[in-house]
Amino acid sequence: MGNxxxxxxxxxxxxxxxxxxxxxxxxxxxxxxxKLGMSSKKHRIATLTQNLMLMPVMIISFxxxxxxxxxxxxxxxxITGGWGVSGTALPWSEFMGPNLDAKxxxxxxxxxxxxxxxFLLISIIVVSIATGSWIERIRGSxxxxxxVILGSVFWVxxxxxxxxxxxxxxxxxxxxxxxAGGVIHCLVGGFALGVLLPLGxxxxxxxxxxxxxxxxxxxxxxxxxxLMIYVGFLSFYFAAQIPLIKTFDSGNVIxxxxxxxxxxxxxxxxxxxxxxxxxxxxxxxxLSKGDLFWILGGGLAGLVSTSAGNDLYHPLxxxxxxxxxxxxxxxxxxxxxRRFRIDDVTGVLAIHGFGGFFGLIISGFILWGYPSSPxxxxxxxxxxxxxxxxxxxxxxxxxxxxxxxxxxxxFFDVLxxxxxIEIGGQDTLAMKKQKEEIVDFIGIEKAVLxxxxxxxxx
Amino acid sequence: MGPFDNWLKDLxxxxxxxxxxxSEGIWVAVVALFWIWWHMAQIRxxxxxxxxxxxxxxxxxxxxxxxxxxx
Numbered sequence: 001m002g003n004x005x006x007x008x009x010x011x012x013x014x015x016x017x018x019x020x021x022x023x024x025x026x027x028x029x030x031x032x033x034x035k036l037g038m039s040s041k042k043h044r045i046a047t048l049t050q051n052l053m054l055m056p057v058m059i060i061s062f063x064x065x066x067x068x069x070x071x072x073x074x075x076x077x078x079i080t081g082g083w084g085v086s087g088t089a090l091p092w093s094e095f096m097g098p099n100l101d102a103k104x105x106x107x108x109x110x111x112x113x114x115x116x117x118x119f120l121l122i123s124i125i126v127v128s129i130a131t132g133s134w135i136e137r138i139r140g141s142x143x144x145x146x147x148v149i150l151g152s153v154f155w156v157x158x159x160x161x162x163x164x165x166x167x168x169x170x171x172x173x174x175x176x177x178x179x180a181g182g183v184i185h186c187l188v189g190g191f192a193l194g195v196l197l198p199l200g201x202x203x204x205x206x207x208x209x210x211x212x213x214x215x216x217x218x219x220x221x222x223x224x225x226x227l228m229i230y231v232g233f234l235s236f237y238f239a240a241q242i243p244l245i246k247t248f249d250s251g252n253v254i255x256x257x258x259x260x261x262x263x264x265x266x267x268x269x270x271x272x273x274x275x276x277x278x279x280x281x282x283x284x285x286x287l288s289k290g291d292l293f294w295i296l297g298g299g300l301a302g303l304v305s306t307s308a309g310n311d312l313y314h315p316l317x318x319x320x321x322x323x324x325x326x327x328x329x330x331x332x333x334x335x336x337x338r339r340f341r342i343d344d345v346t347g348v349l350a351i352h353g354f355g356g357f358f359g360l361i362i363s364g365f366i367l368w369g370y371p372s373s374p375x376x377x378x379x380x381x382x383x384x385x386x387x388x389x390x391x392x393x394x395x396x397x398x399x400x401x402x403x404x405x406x407x408x409x410x411f412f413d414v415l416x417x418x419x420x421i422e423i424g425g426q427d428t429l430a431m432k433k434q435k436e437e438i439v440d441f442i443g444i445e446k447a448v449l450x451x452x453x454x455x456x457x458x
Numbered sequence: 459m460g461p462f463d464n465w466l467k468d469l470x471x472x473x474x475x476x477x478x479x480x481s482e483g484i485w486v487a488v489v490a491l492f493w494i495w496w497h498m499a500q501i502r503x504x505x506x507x508x509x510x511x512x513x514x515x516x517x518x519x520x521x522x523x524x525x526x527x528x529x
Contacts, residue, residue, distance in 0.1 A: 060489065064493065092485075097474055097476045141500045417508065418512060421508060421512060423518060428514045
């Protein structure tokens, strides 16, 4: 591989990922707006401040150890199987700062090609998704601690195992999850459920469970938020496709590859994304008889449902999978809600958890026999491998860390806000101060006005 | 302070361009301690705000009378 080619690819990647970082920011912003739209007025300022603090907490924890977990756990087949080049991802490594020698390692070109800040943004997105299900009753400090557990530890290890070129899940089981329907969405759904069980529904001891459709407080905000999430989703798709050199007999070619280094096309994956969105929104509309939450949520569940195989599906296959999975998601959501009295404010368990889970299972049958990786020694895609990956991401990396983490917080009595505050509203103090400040301000204005009037009289 | 004295070298020979190369471990320790302290401070601040919040909310019976449908 010539230096010129390498130089062009390095430049191409730098431009590509620099622009995508900006576009991917739409996702956490959209998720924040979505949560605010689902919050009641008495909790809205608290929801905003608590969720804003997720960002700095994720940034610092991901720098300190999140990136190291991805780089360190991507080799297998054991839990680690060696640390590979993870030394460069340690927070004290010279390569974590501006370094003119920080060229991609040709032996591990794919994983060194995706910069850490893309993974950081994905981590912020991951925790922003999960936290939506717990709003209005979880403490801000619990939100931050659980987010670190999810976003800087467990999702990155799952990604290292199943969403990297050399992950052992890919190698041994043929796990294929091109756009992270499992390692992000299925996992997030499991984690959200793990926290929801100890946390309980809103207004503590009530027997009547909230239905998400009854708790939309600002339809404009959730619509704007969800549309921004769609933009972030599209940007994430681009970020998960890597411009790379492939050497063929006829020479070197620069092409687009998926996270495993296998060729794909941006044209095809983008078409699949749009068809999945269309199928999900249409099915959401029909099932809910035009309800806003399920039109938007159906679109998102549709996107999630095809993410495992959207590098290979035909757009119409993506459309059909999307409508089928959204139907499953809708039914499963209502069954779980009724049966287990689970109050999932933004529908994370259903949309992301079930959407990702069912999407993985279906992809195992449809893509059965495809190579999971360009490495021909790796297992082919198969239903058992996909099902195993779905169970692993949902339960081992999602549910159990969420459940244990929230139980520990519950033990120290820092998981849930006091009942009086939940009923009276977390914004009571802020609103009271705001009212007092307005009264003070009006007092100052009146004094100034009086002064002006007297001056004019004189 | 700087790890190099001119830009006219092979860039790979220059390597890291930030000041105080070699002392990264100390910064990591300081930042990690600050990060842990911040979480503890957040819990403490929240508990204090909760007490003030409960005081501001007052009796739940009074709240019941004025409960807004919009909330």
